Amino acid sequence: MTATVLEFRDVTKTFRGTVLFENVSFSLEEGKTYALRGPNGSGKSVLMRLMTRITRPNAGEVIVADRYLGKGRVFPDSFGTMIDGPAYLPSISGLGNLLELARIRNRVSEEEIRALMLTLGLDPDSRKPVRRYSMGMKQKLSICQALMESPDVLILDEPFNALDDRSVEIVKDLIRQQQLAHRTIVLTSHNVADLDELAHHSLVVRGEAVVLE
Numbered sequence: 650m651t652a653t654v655l656e657f658r659d660v661t662k663t664f665r666g667t668v669l670f671e672n673v674s675f676s677l678e679e680g681k682t683y684a685l686r687g688p689n690g691s692g693k694s695v696l697m698r699l700m701t702r703i704t705r706p707n708a709g710e711v712i713v714a715d716r717y718l719g720k721g722r723v724f725p726d727s728f729g730t731m732i733d734g735p736a737y738l739p740s741i742s743g744l745g746n747l748l749e750l751a752r753i754r755n756r757v758s759e760e761e762i763r764a765l766m767l768t769l770g771l772d773p774d775s776r777k778p779v780r781r782y783s784m785g786m787k788q789k790l791s792i793c794q795a796l797m798e799s800p801d802v803l804i805l806d807e808p809f810n811a812l813d814d815r816s817v818e819i820v821k822d823l824i825r826q827q828q829l830a831h832r833t834i835v836l837t838s839h840n841v842a843d844l845d846e847l848a849h850h851s852l853v854v855r856g857e858a859v860v861l862e
């Protein structure tokens with residue numbers, strides 16, 4: 650039997666009186682990859698923020714299974730997210746930034762972070778400050794940040810943006826490794842072929858509804 654990771658129960662989200670989602674209900678199952686689809690501005694990023702509980706619904710509930718919550722915590726403890734991009738310290742290096750973030754939970758070693766950076770084509774020994782990073786380099790750093798602690802659930806908003814073809818293939822391989830490790834993944838992409846290639850199911854934003862297919 651598959652286990653539920655998180656459940657939306659009659660979730661309504663409005664911004665200043667405008668309804669974005671109304672009475673949305675669905676569940677995500679462990680080990681599955683979900684393509685979140687919908688036109689620009691339909692609410693995909695907001696839905697992802699609701700999943701992580703960064704954004705709260707106006708009505709209804711987002712229920713995260715107990716095993717993903719730290720003791721007495723509201724926020725999921727084992728979710729890796731790449732939604733708005735973390736707020737990097739612009740004057741220090743990529744490795745420096747990842748080490749700072751890793752200190753919060755102390756779950757990943759410097760060696761593991763260095764290896765992941767190398768896999769993605771980032772030089773961990775580069776002293777270049779993040780403010781001088783190109784868009785693609787920042788994107789790779791965000792992917793490192795989301796993956797580095799081997800989270801049980803990955804929420805990836807446009808992980809392939811700004812990446813060259815080779816880097817797209819590397820990120821796809823990393824996602825496939827996560828699938829083999831039975832991780833649960835939600836991802837968006839403006840490239841439908843990428844979503845079709847990777848996802849088991851779709852979450853489609855249709856007006857104020859979200860349909861699981």
Ligand SMILES: Nc1ncnc2c1ncn2[C@@H]1O[C@H](COP(=O)(O)OP(=O)(O)OP(=O)(O)O)[C@@H](O)[C@H]1O
Pocket residue numbers: 664669687688689690691692693694695696
């Ligand atoms: N904090 C906020 N306050 C007011 N409106 C917001 C806020 N966050 C998002 N919105 C609105 O919610 C709608 C959905 O935005 P969202 O970024 O989730 O769309 P999206 O589907 O991710 O779009 P895209 O494909 O362009 O990335 C937009 O109209 C946006 O302006």
